[in-house]
Amino acid sequence: MNKKYVIGVDLGGTKILTAIADMEGKILNRVRVDTGADEPAENVIGRIIKTVNEVMEQVGATKDEVLRIGVGSPGPLDIEKGVVLFSPNLKWHNVPIVSMMEEELGLPVVLENDANAAALAEYTFGAGKGAEHMIYMTISTGIGGGVIINGQLLHGVGSAAGELGHHTIIPDGPQCGCGNYGCLEALASGTALGRYGREAVLSGEETLMREMVNSPEKVDGSVVTRAAEAGDKVALEIVDRVATYIGIGIANMINIFNPAKVVLGGGVIKAGHLFYDKILKTVEERALEAPRKQCEIVFAELGSDVGVLGAIAVALKDK
Ligand SMILES: [Zn+2]
Known part of the structure; x- marks a missing residue:
């Protein structure tokens, strides 16, 4: 029977977004529910299954018409075995999500790391379209990403490749969430941006950021970018510093x-125009000339749908 649909599940620590799409990846219907990560994994997977049944009902899809379900999940994962090995956000250890969903739904399920899925989404539907060799970097609370080589996601031997936030920029820099020191994520994430802002306010520097919050602890990445947008000198210096680190990365x-392309996404990049020139300048100063001239640095196009579109792209792969 001809397949007409794929289903994508964007599994996050707070929300589950499930969508059904046609074979071109056009979303036909979607359902969003709370993850309820405090409950056992079986309950969360039960909710995912319910959303899958709901989106199928909404478009009148039968199981025979659905090619595959793609799931984008926080990792680390064992993609081959379909297991979420560990996820602090979901509070999961060794959850065999693929077999649990397949048993219940009777449909093939493929699992992918959420950042890799987002990379595949931008490659398939967004700013990376046509770039067979592409890097996707997402800068929000943390820094993640994915690497596309010859039109395929680079997984590495244990599906851990593409951790673009965790390479050392400054050997004795601040400690990173991963335990290492001076990782790109520790220096240039939205979290780091907020930390620089707080440090500036606490050290008594004259800045708009002080008036924007009740107490210095409230300064976060978005306070810094808003102050920079208003022309605040201290905030602009912070943005400059972060853009330099991103450029080095x-x-x-x-x-x-x-x-051929580096695609930049994530919450911090919503204020990307503040960072862009300095990123380009740093890349120009530091990258080798030949590959630099062959590479375009662009902003992501898919916005908040990137997660679910990534899961759909995973489901459509090798259609
Ligand atoms: Zn790290």
Whole structure:
């Protein structure tokens, strides 16, 4: 029977977003529910299954018409075995999500790391379209991403490749969530942006950021970017510093992978125009000339749908 649909599940620590799409990846219907990560994994997976049944009902899809379900999940994962090995956000240890869903639904399920899925989404539907060699970097609370080589996601031997936030930029820099020191994520994430802002306010620097919050502890990444947008000198210096680190990270990626495009996404990049010129300048100063000239640095296009579109792209792969 001809397959007409795929289903994508964007599994996050707070929300589950499930959508059914046609074979071109056009979303036909979607359902969003709370993850309820405090409950046991079986309950969360029960809710996922309910959303899958709901989106199928809404478009009148039968199981025979559904090619596959793609699931984008926080990791680390064992993609081959379909297991979420560990997820602090979901509070999961060794949850065999693929077999649990397949048993209940009778449909094939494929699992992918959420950042990799987002990379595949931008490659398939967004800013990376047509770039067979592409790097996707997402900068929000943390820094993650995915690497596309020859039109395929790079997984590495244990599906752990593409951790673009965890390479050392400054050997004795601040400690990163991963335990290492001076990772790109520790220096240039939205969390780091907020930390620099708090440090500036607490050290008594004259800045708009002080008036924007009740107490210095309230300064976060968005306070810094809003102050920078208003022309605050201290905030602009912070943005400049973060853009330099991001530029160094991208220059490293360009030298190692020779991509046609680097696609930048995530919450911090919503204020991307503040960072862009300095990122370009840093890349120009630091990347090798030949691969730099072959690479375009662009902003992501898919916005908040990138997660669920990633799961759909995973389901459509090798259709
Ligand atoms: Zn790290």
